[in-house]
Amino acid sequence: MGMKSFLLTISLLVCLISVVTGQEKVDFVVAADGTGDFKTVQQAINAVPDFRKNITVIYIKNGVYKEKLVLAGSKARVKLIGESVEKTILTYDDYNAKKNVFGEDMGTSGSSSFYVYGDEFGAENITFQNSSGPVGQAVAVWVAGDKVQFKNCRFLGFQDTLYTYGYKSRQYYKDCYIEGTVDFIFGSSTAVFENCEIFCKKGGYITAASTHDSTSYGYVFKNCRITGDGGSGSFYLGRPWRPYAKTVFIRCEMGNIIHPDGWNNWGKESNETTAYYAEYRNTGPGFRPGKRVKWSHQLTDLQAADYELTKIFDGWLPEK
Structure with missing residues (x-):
């Protein structure tokens, strides 16, 4: 040539x-x-x-x-x-x-x-995997950088699949697939999951937020599908890794794998007064607001309006 x-x-x-x-x-x-x-x-x-x-x-x-x-x-x-x-x-x-x-x-x-670690990192059309199997904690991705975006990505693992590590880190996940067993989305970052599929394997807890007490938002799931292969009521939406954990599910479709209680206090009653767990207009057999633990919340329309991206991310607007 x-x-x-x-x-x-x-x-x-x-x-x-x-x-x-x-x-x-x-x-x-x-x-x-x-x-x-x-x-x-x-x-x-x-x-x-x-x-x-x-x-x-x-x-x-x-x-x-x-x-x-x-x-x-x-x-x-x-x-x-x-x-x-x-x-x-x-x-x-x-x-x-x-x-x-x-x-x-x-x-x-x-x-x-x-x-x-790098700020303003982005990823599209990629599978991130920890292939070690069901051997305890095994992280696929550990994110500390700020203004991080994942689009149309898959996160594969079992326990502790996705570690949103960074305190004050802002992370956006859109059209992603995330799977795992125990605490498979965990950490202290502010993270929004939009139009994602959250696949619950066997039994456990979807989230284990460790939100700092000075942070206004922890995890926000918007228009996500909560699916899985576990039995009925085998998964909780979350439990607080740290006392001030914050997690909210908005307009999500929930399968019957979600336990009627919705949330777990991780064996500490004191967490019930500090953690903030809420839902808004979810659907599906796993959404049973009348059965949720009394210390969780169902948002009003006015409260739900506070969960716009620019407000959650303190002025940063991810690429749509």
Whole structure:
């Protein structure tokens, strides 16, 4: 192939990727078969200049990438776009009780397959997985960065699948699929889940928020579908990992897997006076407002109006 033909092929490839991703420009392409700029996702992340002010778009071709990934705090405004959500898979298999090089337990935080420290991170069309199985706490994604967005992504695991770690971190999940067993969405961040499917495996608790007492909003689920393969009443909507946990479900469709009580106090009656758990106009067999624990809330129309994105996120409006 001549140089002119080669450059034309590259130009057409960039144009095609731009159309697929909806971006004007893709900066790096990751392909396990060697047809991109890098073979691994971490190589592409490392290539992003520290403290770059412009968005860096990394396009990831279909494949299973078994890597323990870290997006450093110096890598801001990085966006990962997968070729296909079901075929672009980022995975690893660490878990809480697995030993590190010193023979110590990795711990829950140490188990994550992907760490997001950088602000304004985005991801689309990607599956994030912890493949270690039902072995206790095993995190798929650990997010500390602020103004983070996931769209059309899947989060696969069992206990502690998604760790919204960052205090004062704002996170937005749209059209995503999140599965797990015990406390599979947990942490201290302010996070909104919109039009997502929350899949409950076996039995447990969907959320375990650890919202700080000075934070106005914790978890907000809007127009989500709560499904699963557990038995009737096998799941609670949430329990407070920390006393001031805040979780609200708005206009969500709930399967019969949801326990009539809805919420659990984690064995501490004192949590009932500090945690804030509420619902608004949910539907489905799992929504039984008359059976909910007395210390939870059903929002009025006026109260529900406070759950607009810009108010939840203190002025930040994610891309729709």
